[in-house]
Amino acid sequence: MISHLQRRPWHLAVWLVLSFSTVAPAQNQAGSIGAAEPMAVDSRISAALQQVSAERIRANIEKLASFGTRLTLSAQDPAAIAAGRGIGAAREWIKSEFERYAKDCGGCLEVKTDSFTEPAADRIPQPTDITNVYAVLKGTDAESAKRIVLVTGHYDSRPSDTLDVKADAPGANDDASGTAVSLECARVLSKMKFPATIIFLTVAGEEQGLNGSHHFAKMAKEQGWNIEAVLNNDIVGGDKSAEQDHSVVRVFSEGLPAAATEQDVRRIRGLGGENDSGSRQLARYIADVGRAYYKDTGVKPVLVFRLDRYLRGGDHLSFLQQGFAAVRFTEFREDFHHQHQNVRTENGIEYGDLAKFVDFDYVAHVARLNAATLASLASAPAPPANLHLLTKDLENESTLTWEASLGGRASEYEVLWRATTSPEWEYIQKVGTVLRATLKLSKDNVIFAVRAVDAQGHRSLPVVPVPER
Numbered sequence: 001m002i003s004h005l006q007r008r009p010w011h012l013a014v015w016l017v018l019s020f021s022t023v024a025p026a027q028n029q030a031g032s033i034g035a036a037e038p039m040a041v042d043s044r045i046s047a048a049l050q051q052v053s054a055e056r057i058r059a060n061i062e063k064l065a066s067f068g069t070r071l072t073l074s075a076q077d078p079a080a081i082a083a084g085r086g087i088g089a090a091r092e093w094i095k096s097e098f099e100r101y102a103k104d105c106g107g108c109l110e111v112k113t114d115s116f117t118e119p120a121a122d123r124i125p126q127p128t129d130i131t132n133v134y135a136v137l138k139g140t141d142a143e144s145a146k147r148i149v150l151v152t153g154h155y156d157s158r159p160s161d162t163l164d165v166k167a168d169a170p171g172a173n174d175d176a177s178g179t180a181v182s183l184e185c186a187r188v189l190s191k192m193k194f195p196a197t198i199i200f201l202t203v204a205g206e207e208q209g210l211n212g213s214h215h216f217a218k219m220a221k222e223q224g225w226n227i228e229a230v231l232n233n234d235i236v237g238g239d240k241s242a243e244q245d246h247s248v249v250r251v252f253s254e255g256l257p258a259a260a261t262e263q264d265v266r267r268i269r270g271l272g273g274e275n276d277s278g279s280r281q282l283a284r285y286i287a288d289v290g291r292a293y294y295k296d297t298g299v300k301p302v303l304v305f306r307l308d309r310y311l312r313g314g315d316h317l318s319f320l321q322q323g324f325a326a327v328r329f330t331e332f333r334e335d336f337h338h339q340h341q342n343v344r345t346e347n348g349i350e351y352g353d354l355a356k357f358v359d360f361d362y363v364a365h366v367a368r369l370n371a372a373t374l375a376s377l378a379s380a381p382a383p384p385a386n387l388h389l390l391t392k393d394l395e396n397e398s399t400l401t402w403e404a405s406l407g408g409r410a411s412e413y414e415v416l417w418r419a420t421t422s423p424e425w426e427y428i429q430k431v432g433t434v435l436r437a438t439l440k441l442s443k444d445n446v447i448f449a450v451r452a453v454d455a456q457g458h459r460s461l462p463v464v465p466v467p468e469r
């Protein structure tokens with residue numbers, strides 16, 4: 001577990017120098033020293049997590065598996081939809097589920113589709129219509145509503161041969177489980193209100209080349225959406241193999257950003273920034289949520305500092321390529337007999353991605369961890385903007401400057417730091433509402449970040465500074 005917090009005192013005395021403008025003389029003031037503490041539990045979020053139902057999740061996964069195949073190349077004409085076989089039927093059912101949740105919350109969810117024709121490619125023999133289905137829970141605060149947090153899973157599936165439109169491909173774990181997480185988060189969180197916007201997404205085309213998520217992320221980038229976090233759930237079924245660990249879920253995050261420019265890479269190389277991508281800040285945030293809400297979620301996030309598993313990819317990559325912070329949730333141990341396999345028995349081994357191998361209680365635990373993360377971020381103030389670390393002079397203290405969190409919901413800022421070798425934030429200094437702080441700590445020895453916090457203790461994602469000469 002990475003989540004263990006170190007409690008040893010910081011070996012350097014920390015004095016905080018606060019100044020209310022860059023020209024006023026600095027005022028020396030003693031600051032408290034403390035190891036990072038878990039975020040405060042919001043009882044409203046905690047109560048909502050109890051509404052996540054393993055029974056609902058079971059029904060949804062079994063329903064998705066019942067469409068026979070959800071291969072992106074499978075039928076989507078009206079006759080196939082009416083017959084209930086193929087990706088078209090699955091798509092229509094997902095849409096109707098979101099619409100049902102929307103009706104139950106008095107129209108609070110806007111249900112939308114993102115359709116396009118993918119041209120022929122390696123795994124797409126002829127131009128194919130692909131449709132992403134999603135629901136938007138718009139934020140209640142005009143300025144904060146521009147901030148978006150998003151959960152996604154892919155509803156397409158595949159048999160052994162990813163061009164085989166005839167074979168059954170129940171895809172219960174890969175990825176009806178992730179689709180069920182998006183659906184259940186939508187059902188439960190739509191009963192609440194948040195200042196920021198939450199999008200519940202289900203995409204297709206993942207198995208043919210991440211086509212659906214690529215289209216969606218590109219559209220979001222082109223339209224200037226401010227997506228702060230993407231939670232991709234792919235294979236979160238907790239396959240019931242004997243070696244499975246049902247107490248944990250892996251959270252994969254990238255190191256060097258896929259969207260980094262040459263200039264970014266030079267800076268990252270020079271300053272040791274390879275462990276501080278937006279994706280990694282999001283992963284640490286999930287570890288924080290995991291500790292705070294463990295009693296409600298029942299599952300511990302295990303951070304894996306790696307984009308994805310060997311030989312495998314996923315939809316979070318599409319969002320990372322557009323510069324959005326994204327992570328992937330996946331069960332701890334996969335059974336490869338139960339993925340990407342035609343349903344059959346050979347030499348006494350059962351192959352195929354069947355619902356009977358899925359642990360629905362486990363999927364519910366993972367859904368609660370996702371819902372807690374979405375709700376915490378959507379309740380939090382915007383992160384501080386334009387954070388800089390002043391590097392004009394050689395000196396043994398560190399000065400950070402930033403601009404106010406947009407939306408006016410931050411009641412204070414917190415400076416975080418950790419040793420360069422530590423996986424998670426270790427130390428915190430609360431600095432009030434100032435936009436500048438000087439710490440008697442050498443920037444050469446630690447990594448800093450700043451986050452915004454509201455009056456109830458909801459934390460924004462931390463931001464790491466860029467150096468300013």
Ligand SMILES: [Zn+2]
Nearest residue numbers: 174175234235
């Ligand atoms: Zn998958």
